[in-house]
Amino acid sequence: MKTIYETDQEFICDIQSPCFQTLSLEEVELIRASKTQVQFRKGDSLTKQGAFASYVLFVMKGLVKQYVEGDNNRSFNLKIIQPGEFIGLASVFSKNIFNYSAVAVTECQVFLIEKDAIRGIIKNNGLFGLSIINRYCEQNTLLFNVLQNLHFKQMNGRLADTLLYIESLKKTFPDIFMLLQRKDLADFAGISVESTVKLLKVFEKDQLLVLQEKDILIKDISKLEQISKNG
Amino acid sequence: MKTIYETDQEFICDIQSPCFQTLSLEEVELIRASKTQVQFRKGDSLTKQGAFASYVLFVMKGLVKQYVEGDNNRSFNLKIIQPGEFIGLASVFSKNIFNYSAVAVTECQVFLIEKDAIRGIIKNNGLFGLSIINRYCEQNTLLFNVLQNLHFKQMNGRLADTLLYIESLKKTFPDIFMLLQRKDLADFAGISVESTVKLLKVFEKDQLLVLQEKDILIKDISKLEQISKNG
DNA sequence: AAAAGAGAATGATCTATTTCATTCTCTTTT
């Protein structure tokens, strides 16, 4: 399931991540000593909501779906995590438990970094602390947005939002729609799969998009934005 | 609407907040120089969602309702902010805009602290940074919980949650229920006022609580917890 | 004291969305 390997060659590339630029040599050494590089295959779980968390994950390569789980196998998708992002930061401080689940959407290369290493560095390097705080703020803002969409908008608006979000990833990851199925879109929009399928067809009839095999070609962004706004 | 005043006497008490204990004298001086103490009356707005945010608020005394706003005057309540908590921390780093609104539930005494002061101290004092990060984590965890309640539970479970939450505040603030009206409970549970009223009556008939004038006396916490869990 | 207004209570209707049941269309397995 996971392949663990670690070489100096690999190590060189992670230092180059902008997030680690503020670290001193000593601190880089600390991270280096307490990290493991892991490869996940498509569909593998990176974190499981509710599980004990002793490490933080840092995505080097690949895409990861972040989602929360409810009863009866229900899920709600929060975002697609991209290279350069952390997973499980919140568990470093408050409770030792993952707030959410994460699963590999593509093959992924990920660092596992021990919580204590991160914590230790923040304590001594305020600049690194600030960069981590920024991550928290982003997650926070995302959650506020998601909450508002979920509570104040209905079906059409929420699916429009979802489509716009995925479309925005398409520039960097052209095959993103092909990696997701109807169930994934439904869980982003917080609606049932059947409603998603029906609504996609309606959107297609209204010339907002074209359903082409597994791909979805967005044709009228501004109209989708309007739907997102009004509904 | 707001009364601004600042005396050395007032100042002495804010240093005693546990959150500011890790600061050096120099840093305390910095906070001191860039803060203003403000008094809000019941019903006054402390922050307005979407407004420009150049400062952070720190609640010294009183209770504040934190909520998000949607279209058509709809709101969703997140929590009751208590003395010792910050308001608007996220705006310090990511975008300069308040993610949420906050309104005084009782008369409040609040510090306004300039963002730059907070930011400067975090950069130099890792320990203070950690304590601030903890705040972010708490807000984060709250948002995850709220999201799950809203999406995976229905009416009964959500109202049960709300009642348990407010009840948990009752130890410290015995008159908390009297400060909230049906609309507030509805907005915590994310349901309509009418549904809230009807459901409260059902809960009363089922001996889970007693509606006594404006107060609500919770009688069967464990049954409410069960309802919260199942639905 | 009368009038007005806000919040609470209650029943009837309406509706957005889910759930269920079925068919279709591929891809994968045997």
Place this chain on the structure above:
DNA sequence: AAAAGAGAATGAAATAGATCATTCTCTTTT
């Protein structure tokens, strides 16, 4: 090549909860 299975598509029925309309009960205003 046949069989099996997963995802997608589609219509009909069911339902949770909102909305609407009205009454009731206080408190506040005049």
